[in-house]
Amino acid sequence: MTMQPWFPDAKLGIFVHWGIYAVNGIAESWSFFNGQISHDDYLKQLDGFTAARYDPVQWAELFAEAGARYAVLTAKHHDGVALWPTEGLTVARERDLLGEYVRAVRAKGLKAGVYFSHLDWTHPDYASIGTGDNRFAHPPEGQQDPARWERFLAFHRRQLAELQTRYAPDLLWFDGDWERDAETWRMAELRAELLARQPSVIVNGRMQGHGDYATPEQGVPIELPPGPWELCLTINDSWGWQPQDDNHKSVRQLVRVFAETIGGGGNLLLDVGPREDGTIPPEQAERLRGLGAWIRPHAEAIYATTRGLPPGHFNGATTLSADRTTLYLFVFDRPNEFVVLRGVRNRVTGVRTLGGTALRHERFGGLGEVPGWEYIHLSDEHLDPLCTVLEVTLDGELELYRAHTRD
Known part of the structure; x- marks a missing residue:
């Protein structure tokens, strides 16, 4: 697998977890999967997701000021709610939130990454077989009708074709592959389809052996991955916006993790969680600006360097x-x-x-x-x-x- 050279040279990306879970300020998807809220009550947040102050140009300016060379936005999390106009659940009937993001980050010279969950805990043809409270599952836990699975896979492939055809993302950041094996997902076939549409697209490692790089979370690995990799890290303790979580890492802590990551040959994908209206919390914006203020005079030691x-x-x-x-x-x-x-x-x-x-x-x-x-x-x-x-x-x-x- 050939890695596009921009990725190992980029060093810093910004991860954006933004979805209806920001309405109540609860955990994205997992809050209903683990029974903290009912699936029905979780989906009621659809009516409160306004994106009223969403300004992707401001996002892109902030990300560039932080020193990032790419960004990744959650186009669809495990809850199945999409940020672009598509079939099924979406908050983008009147406004293409994903399309605006792609245009804005590219206008600032950043690469555009799109997060997409393979699984969909809301789709009627997807049966959850994971652990946790699966009272919302369709059909009951552990069962999957072959015809319904084929319908779900067709839906899954259609959405990915839309993302590539409309937005041509530089990076497809997959998640949610763990509930079925690579053969059931037909991962080898999927990778071939993705590259046939976009030969230069980078695919992260959550493809069960069919991705381009590893994605550890929340801690620099002691034994470093042998090839390209990316550390996914939250600024506080939450991926999406949760108002009670004020345990934000200091700029000094972020600088240290960043240096350890690039020293090990990886990229840092640093996460922010905007509110439902699209504004990034000031505590998180402050950290991004502080990191960028340190990166700029030290850029020679960061970009285009190796492990x-x-x-x-x-x-x-x-x-x-x-x-x-x-x-x-x-x-x-x-x-x-x-x-x-x-x-x-x-x-x-x-x-x-x-x-x-x-x-x-x-x-x-x-x-x-x-x-x-x-x-x-x-x-x-x-x-x-x-x-x-x-x-x-x-x-x-x-x-x-x-x-x-x-x-």
Whole structure:
């Protein structure tokens, strides 16, 4: 599978969970699946979803200010409610909310991603077979009439054809594949259909082996995925807008997670949850602007870089320039006089704070092909209040020492 080059270079995307669940400020879809609210009461939110202050141009400007290169909007969550004019449940009979979003983000130079749930817990021909309170399921839990499944798959494929034909998304972000296996979903066939319509479309990994990249959630993996990946992270603890959730991560926390993610070769897909009227909560907008204010002076260490050093070489995140001759070290914590770079066989020709001061550095130890330690001296005057980035220039392409072990 060939990955489009814009995706690993993008580093930051904005995830937008927006749907009728914002009317009551409850969990998207799961609130009725788990029995916290009845399915009927959940769907009553359709009448309260106004999008009265929805301005996708303002969204796009905010996302660009945050430093994002793409965005992903929930065109249809597990509840089956669509944001574009389509058959079935939709809030877009008079206004194509999805189409406005696609046009706005592209006008700001961002790639347009569309989230789509495979499953549909409201469609009459879809039988839920998951765990939880399935009192709303049609037909009873665990049963699926083959003819109804064929009708549902035809509906599923029609909606995807609409999304690609009308909006040509750069990225299809799938979810909700877990209730059936790849053969039942006909995932291989689906991937072929998607690429036949759009050969350049990127498909995320929730296709049971038929996607392009992995999508861990809510925590940087300790063992990093081998290929492209993307960390999905909420700014507070909720995907959609929930007024009681004021546990927002600080800008410093977000910067740290972002650096750890790109240092591991991934992208950060940072989530916001607009209110039902389309406005993004100010606490979340503030975090996006704060992240962007840190990214801008450090862009050289972020965009178009590759996965950094393996664990053990530096106590922090790192990235590597595309030509592999410059290392960028992310210093999260206040150092005690110096930081140390280990296991780099190259000669270090210079170190500076990114865009700023040249720093004293010296190598200690080493014997033969075994490199010593590169000490980089830092004082408080050199530190960025959120995260300090050091540019380390090498005398050639990065060459790391690998200790030999005996059988």
